[in-house]
Amino acid sequence: MSGTRARAGDRTRLTDREGFLAWAFLLPTIVYLTALVVAPFGLTVAFAFSRSTSDAPSYRFGGLRGFRAVFGDDVFWRSLLDTLTLTCVSVVLVVVLGTVLAHVLRADLRFRRTVRTLVLLPWTTPVALSAISWRWLLGPAGSPVERVLRGASLLHGGGSPLGRTGPAAVAVVAAHVWRLTPLAAVIVAAGLNAVPSGVWDAARLDGAGFWRRLFGVTVPLTLPVTAVAAVFTAAITFVDMAVVRVLTGGGPHDSTQVLPTLAYLRGVEGGDIGAGAAASLFLLPLFLAGVVVALRAVRRAEAIR
Amino acid sequence: MTPVNGLAARTAAREMLRQRRLAAVRQVVVRVTVYAVAAVAALVCAAPFLWGLATAFERGTPGARHRPTTEHVRALFHSTRFPTFVVNTLVVGGLVVVVTLALALPAAYALSRLHRSWGGRAGLAILLVYLVPPPLLFLSLSRVVATLGLADSIWSLVLVHPTVTVPVSVWLLAAFLRGVPVDIEEQAMVDGHSRFGAFVRVVAPQVLPGIAAVVVLTFTLAAGEFTYALTFIWSDASMPVSTGLPARLGGGDPMLWRSVQSGAVFVAVPLAIACGLFLDRFVSVLAQGAHRD
Known part of the structure; x- marks a missing residue:
């Protein structure tokens, strides 16, 4: 390297100095992210201890007022539980279905391109627009799902499935699983591609059957990448606001609110910036805990290998 | 050849034939299963949009048989500001792509090539x-x-969306850059380019396919973002598709619902096709990541 540089010219230009270039190349990104992520994050923490409202948005210290408002809010506790349940159920379903779909995406199919484009639809469509389509599929009288539910006597009386607590919650989970399964499939497919195909052939020659190959070879080898898929799914589901806002509007009777939509409801629509910020802060520790658990799982899987 | 040996050979041949037939049957079963799963997956993934498209051309109640009509699609362009929403999304998406590349490409190069003692920590910080x-x-x-006077303007989204797209793009571009051999860069410097010149003229063109993939991903993320668009923008003239169309559902006009459905399909299909073109590239980069760790 140093020999190369000596040959490149006798002058040491500024544009040749690696230390300078590294700083010049990274600094804009660091400044930008500090100004618009790190600093606003500090501001959110500050707002959580404020009595600021949208009518009087300037900062006034309010101590624990925001947190007290949040803890006294029944909807907060329900949305906290809902957010956790939604995330856990979605992750399990997405990882299982995504692994199946990954094998299909890799298979040598005749209509491969068509299948892949259709399978990508849920992931690439703006989530709010998918939620519109889901609402149309589930909600109005005469929609396919409504008719099937009525036909199976699972829905009685008037009103749409989205007007009932249970079905509305199932719809939110279904929309999330539908949306994130393709993403998980792409990630798992990448993990499968990285495994040399000889491994499977060797296992087959050694007489391992389908299940033995699945749990003895495929699952352990793709565990790290599966963990990555699970983390992505959890992270996206946990902080998503669009599905609930558009599909159920948090209803019926706030039964499908999640933490992000609650923060919006209290902080923007309710005008209580302090309470909204306090509610949104609860996204952070749970989120970090999930990341740590996942990273540890990855490391353990690699240690075994 | 003794009769006994002949018998053994015949048995062996029969056994081999049986095995081969079994393998063939097994292969057919596997193929059928794979096709069945693929068909179900494609159908389920497209189901909401298929239904939206089917009903967009219907008269009267959903599911009832009537002559198809284009009035709902026409209403999308005349009774809603769908064209405005689309233009806003395209402008925001395009500008976010430019800002993202301007920030992320140099940063990715610094992280992947200019080895500093703090490089690992900087990469981790960006990921965090x-x-x-x-x-x-x-x-x-x-x-x-x-405070910046950008409220209710598309510029607020141009300013804020790169907070989401820059970290992902840095990570992806760094992976692409690691795939470029160091030799060609050194050769460029031997040929008289500065390190910076080598980056701009030799290395960046090498990762053009990766840059294209990042452009598509960044645009898709910017077009799909909902939270910031919902919070910062409240007038129709500045709304992107992701909040503009859902807002039209609240109007209570059930006839407009069909128009909105068709609008969702018009946005969904081009994005899926564009991302489909780059799917293999994403998979290969992710595979590198999985392999290296």
């Missing part, structure tokens, strides 16, 4: 920033946007 989710930031960023 990506983990801070929009719902934690929208309240304070809406104050920032208001």
Whole structure:
């Protein structure tokens, strides 16, 4: 390297100095992210201890007022539980279905391109627009799902499935699983591609059957990448606001609110910036805990290998 | 050949034939299963849009048989501001792509090639920033946007969306850059280019396919973002598709619902096709990541 540089010219230009270039190349990104992520994050923490409202948005210290408002809010506790349940159920379903779909995406199919484009639809469509389509599929009288539910006597009386607590919650989970399964499939497919195909052939020659190959070879080898898929799914589901806002509007009777939509409801629509910020802060520790658990799982899987 | 040996050979041959037939049957079963799963997956993934498209051309109640009509699609363009929403999304998406590349490409190069002792920590810090989710930031960023005088303007989104797209793009571009051999860069410097010149003229063109993939991903992320668009923008003239169309559902006009459905399909299909073109590239980069770790 140093020999190369000596040959490149006798002058040491500024544009040749690696230390300078590294700083010049990274600094804009660091400044930008500090100004618009790190600093606003500090501001959110500050707002959580404020009595600021949208009518009087300037900062006034309010101590624990925001947190007290949040803890006294029944909807907060329900949305906290809902957010956790939604995330856990979605992750399990997405990882299982995504692994199946990954094998299909890799298979040598005749209509491969068509299948892949259709399978990508849920992931690439703006989530709010998918939620519109889901609402149309589930909600109005005469929609396919409504008719099937009525036909199976699972829905009685008037009103749409989205007007009932249970079905509305199932719809939110279904929309999330539908949306994130393709993403998980792409990630798992990448993990499968990285495994040399000889491994499977060797296992087959050694007489391992389908299940033995699945749990003895495929699952352990793709565990790290599966963990990555699970983390992505959890992270996206946990902080998503669009599905609930558009599909159920948090209803019926706030039964499908999640933490992000609650923060919006209290902080923007309710005008209580302090309470909204306090509610949104609860996204952070749970989120970090999930990341740590996942990273540890990855490391353990690699240690075994 | 003794009769006994002949018998053994015949048995062996029969056994081999049986095995081969079994393998063939097994292969057919596997193929059928794979095709069946693929068909079901494609159908389920497209189901909401297929239904939206089917009903967009219907008269009267959903599912009832009538002559198809284009009135709902026409209403989308005349009774809603769908064209405005689309233009806003395209402008915001395009500008976010430019800002993202301008920030992320040099940063990715610095992280992947200019080995500094703090390189690993800087990369980790950028990744951590990506983990801070929009719902934690929208309240304070809406104050920032208001202070800068950008409230209710598409410029607020151009300013804020790269917080989501830059970290992902840095990570992806660094992976692409690691795939470029160091030799060609050194050769360029031997030929008289500065390190910076080598980056611009030799290395960047090598990762053009990766840059194209990042452009598509960044645009898709910017077009799909919902939280910031919902918080910062409240007038029709500035709304992107992701909040403009859902807002039209609240009007209570059931006839407009069909128009909105068709609008969702018009946005969904081009994005899926564009991302489909780059799917293999994403998979290969992710595979590198999986392989290296």
